[in-house]
Amino acid sequence: MASIKVILWKHDKKKDGTCPIAIRVTKDRKTRYIFTGKYIHAKDWNEDTRLVKKSHPNSKRLNNLLLKKLTEAHDMVLEVETKEKSQSVSSIKKKIVGETKKDFFQVSEIFLANLLKRKKFNQHYNQEKRLEIFKTFLGRQELSFTDLDVTLLKGFEAHLLYERKVAPRTAVNYLMLIRTIYNFARKEFSVDDKNYPFGKGKIQIKFPETEKIGLNIEEVQLLETVTEITLAQQQAVNVWLTSFYFAGIRVGDVLKLKWSDFKDGRLYYRMGKNKKLVSLSVPEKAKHILNSYIDNKEHKDDLIFPFLKGTSLKNEKQTETRVKTITRNLNRRLEIVAEKLKIEKKLSMHIARHSFGNISGDKIPIQMLQKLYRHSSITTTVNYQQNFMHKETDDALEKVINF
Incomplete structure (x- = not known):
């Protein structure tokens, strides 16, 4: 028999601090939640009775509604389990939800x-x-x-x-x-x-081609040898180059790198986007940057770059918010550096990945690039790298017009 209870879902608060009221359906240790569309503050919820307290101005109306929904859910479960011997918690939920119209x-x-x-x-x-x-x-x-x-x-x-x-x-x-x-x-x-408004003859979603332009070798060398910039600007350049040297790893992953991630001349880390484990050899150029921060190392689990210092990495929400703010600041500093170096292309943290793709061009086998980019599908790699592979088309153009 499925268990049905009304609960206050405290994991997701609206901006005004209210939480959604939901019906919890449990069967065979599996649980699904049906949200009622009603929100109240936690102080107005009675955990013992699983009803709205009288302190809420609309407690009577809300409780009548909740009791009605709870009764309907129990009746539906009884009907389903009587007619059909085997019912999953998902199918029971669908039966219950199907009785109400969802906005x-x-x-x-x-x-x-x-x-x-x-x-x-x-x-x-x-x-x-x-x-x-x-x-x-x-x-x-x-x-x-x-x-x-x-x-x-x-x-x-x-x-x-x-x-x-x-x-x-x-x-x-x-x-x-x-x-x-x-x-x-x-x-x-x-x-x-x-x-349903999507599909053939209706709304068809097509992705417009986006321009992906990375720096060339000469422009990266300008960043490697830049002088007479502020310490904050140099820090931004260091983060950008570290990303580039490791095949364009994402800025959030660079900022969270620890000394303990480096063992026997290799980098071992788990990608923040898809949780894949990655192992890459540490290039000499990357070692030079890492060594410039060695004086700040007190413990093997210390962060290499100082930007997330004081942030609890276990608090993922706080960490992601900080990474967004830090990335904006890094991009502003990179823009200033690009202007000083007369680099006319856009320079941002994400461009490090495009720059690696641009310089690799068609020099590296696509299967190897897939490993370096950490793509799950080689199709993703092919589609991405097509933005930077120009030799064949350039040669074909020359053969036609060079007469």
Whole structure:
């Protein structure tokens, strides 16, 4: 028999400090949550009775609603388990949820809460902001899936491109988010497919090609030999070069490097993005930078670069927030350095990865580049590296016009 309880989900608070009320369904040690769309402060929740305290101004109405939903859930579970001997907790949840109509923004709240549970803090922050912009465009806080049609989405896309002046790739990110939440609703809440606005003849999401331009050898050498810059600017250059020397590892991973990550002339670390374990030989140029920080080393688990000092790396949300702030500061300093060196290309931390791709070009076998980039699929490597492999097309062009 499945266990059903009403709980206050304290893991995800809104900006006003309120938490969502959910129905928890447990069977065979597996649990699913059905969110009611109602929010209250923790001080107004009675953990013993699992009801809203009288201190809440709408306690009576909310408790009547919760008891009604709880009764409906129990009745549905009893009916399902009577008719069908074997039912998973997911299928029971779908049966219960199928009895109620879900609003797009109600599902969005659950989607966002799931991002937090998976500790995708940056993604949660960005997606929450996009949904707020979508709400502002609509001028309301509610949206039925029936109203979420092709006409509305085309209007929103035009609003993003021509009124908010966002880049085409950014507009695609908004549409992808809406599609992801819609698909989540189809899977988890049995939202009808007949009004689905995406696909052939409807809204088709196509990624515009993005320009990826990295520094060339001469420009990297300028960074390696730069003088007469401030200490803060030199620190930014050091972080950039460290990323470049290790095939463009992400700035968050560079900032979290510890002395203990280096053993027997190799770097061993776990990527922050996909948790893959990586082992790379430490180039002599990287050793030179690392040795310039050796005087600050007191313990083997100390961070090499000082930017995250005082930040608890166990607090992933705090760490991600700090990394974002530090990256903005590093990019500002790199812009100043680029101007002093008369480098006209954009210079940012992410460009270190593009620069490695640009200089490697078609000199390195694609399978080796896949290992260096830590891509799961070689297709990803091929698509990425095509931005920097120009020799064949350049030779072909010369053969045609050189007469």
